[in-house]
Amino acid sequence: MTNRFDQFRTFLKATTGVALESDQWQAAEQRLAPVAGRLGLSIDDLIDRFLRHSDPRLSAAVVDTMMTNETFFFRDRKPFELFREVILPRLLERKGEERRLRIWSAACATGQEPYSLAMVLDEEAHRFKDWTIEIVASDISASALETARGGLYNQFEVQRGLPVALLLRHFQRDLEKWRITERLRAQVQFQQVNLIDDFSRFGPFDVIFCRNVLMYFDQATRKTVLNRLARTLTPDGILMLGATEFTPGDCAFAALPESPALLRLRKSKSEAPASRLATA
Numbered sequence: 578m579t580n581r582f583d584q585f586r587t588f589l590k591a592t593t594g595v596a597l598e599s600d601q602w603q604a605a606e607q608r609l610a611p612v613a614g615r616l617g618l619s620i621d622d623l624i625d626r627f628l629r630h631s632d633p634r635l636s637a638a639v640v641d642t643m644m645t646n647e648t649f650f651f652r653d654r655k656p657f658e659l660f661r662e663v664i665l666p667r668l669l670e671r672k673g674e675e676r677r678l679r680i681w682s683a684a685c686a687t688g689q690e691p692y693s694l695a696m697v698l699d700e701e702a703h704r705f706k707d708w709t710i711e712i713v714a715s716d717i718s719a720s721a722l723e724t725a726r727g728g729l730y731n732q733f734e735v736q737r738g739l740p741v742a743l744l745l746r747h748f749q750r751d752l753e754k755w756r757i758t759e760r761l762r763a764q765v766q767f768q769q770v771n772l773i774d775d776f777s778r779f780g781p782f783d784v785i786f787c788r789n790v791l792m793y794f795d796q797a798t799r800k801t802v803l804n805r806l807a808r809t810l811t812p813d814g815i816l817m818l819g820a821t822e823f824t825p826g827d828c829a830f831a832a833l834p835e836s837p838a839l840l841r842l843r844k845s846k847s848e849a850p851a852s853r854l855a856t857a
Contacts, residue, residue: 581621581624582599582602582605583599584624584628585597585605585624585627585628586599588627588628589640589643590795590798592636592640592771592773593640593643593644593717593771593773594771594772594773594793594794594798594802595643595644595793595794596793596794596795596798605643606620608642608643609623609624609639609642609643611642612638612639612642615638616635616638623635623639627639637719640717640718641718641719641720641721644716644717644718644721645793646686646687646716646718646721647686647789648685648686648687648689648690648789649689649734649737649738649739650689650692650693650734650735650737650738650739651693651738651739651740652689652690652693652738652788652789653788653820654738655820655836656786656788656817656838657693657694657697659817659835659836659838659839660694660697660784660817661697661700661701663833663835663836663839664784664815664817664839665697665701665704667813667815668783668784668813668815669704669705671813672783672813676705676707676708676709677708677709677710677711678705678708678709678710678711678783678784679710679711679713679781679782679783679784679811680694680710680711680712680713680782680783680784680785680786681712681713681714681715681779681782681784681785681786681809682694682712682713682714682715682786683715683770683772683785683786683787683790683806684715684716684717684772684787684788684789684790685714685715685716685721685722685725685767686716686718686721686725687721687724687725687730688714688721688722688724688725688726688728688765688767689730689734689738690714690786690788691712691714691725691765691767692728692747692757692761692762692765693738694712694786695712695761695764695765696743696747696761698710698712698764699747699761710764711766712764712765712766713765713766713768713779713782714765714766714767714768715767715768715769715770715776715779716767716769716770717769717770717771717772719769722767722768722769725765725767726762726767727756728756728757728761728762729751729754729755729756729757730748730754730755730756730757731753731754731755732753732754732755735748735755747761772787772790772802772805773798773801773802775805776805776809777805777808777809779809780808780809780810781809781810781811781814782809782810782811782814783810783811783813783814783815784814784815784816784817785806785809785810785814785815785816785817786817787802787806787816787817787818787819788817788818788819788820788822789819789820789822790819791803791818791819791822792819792821792822800828803828803829803830804828804829807828807829807830807842810842812842813841814841814842815833815839815840815841816830816839816840816841817838817839817840818838818840819838820838822838829842829843830842830843831843831844
């Protein structure tokens with residue numbers, strides 16, 4: 578199985594950017610087993626078909642199950658405080674004439690992050706009167722995006738990080754679950770995007786949240802994705818990384834003083850690049 582798993586790892590990395598370690602076969606097998614069972618295949622047959630890329634639906638199912646779609650509303654809390662207290666005031670000042678903001682939640686999983694951003698913007702709406710604000714959210718997983726577009730979450734999901742006041746304001750009961758109001762859902766555009774592919778057509782953006790995804794890439798892929806993100810930001814734009822994500826030292830970004838997880842484009846080659854672990 579070692580050779581087969583190596584082939585699987587190589588192909589998964591080439592198609593998604595996710596870099597599995599050589600000792601992660603058992604964990605991968607546990608994820609793949611339910612997919613193989615639903616399709617009436619052995620895991621060997623499933624991997625063979627995935628490697629041949631002959632069945633798009635099977636390939637999508639394998640990619641979906643190998644992705645880590647862990648997320649919750651206002652995850653880690655601090656990034657959303659920085660969004661409200663640092664990012665928005667900065668852009669309010671710098672884009673006051675244009676009065677337009679574009680925000681991208683990359684690798685949004687089942688949608689809790691972009692909806693959390695939309696809730697913050699709703700609370701700050703008085704500061705952005707007559708502004709045009711666009712929120713784009715993307716993920717590689719088709720099934721995660723289907724959940725995100727529906728905006729339907731169970732009790733456990735809405736209890737993870739979501740204040741009761743915001744639950745009552747922005748959600749409606751739907752049988753045993755909670756659905757985000759149509760008004761808030763309409764503020765987010767969901768797109769299927771693979772971060773190792775060209776995504777320049779979606780830009781430019783003033784804010785990009787790309788949290789807890791670079792950690793699954795190797796350093797070369799991280800650097801490539803970061804450079805693409807840099808080309809997708811406006812000159813005054815800000816990139817938010819995850820809490821423990823390493824930024825290669827020769828990338829195009831420099832950290833803002835408020836947090837090493839908040840990055841802006843370097844103004845010159847002589848400026849020190851961001852190279853620390855983000856701790857926001």
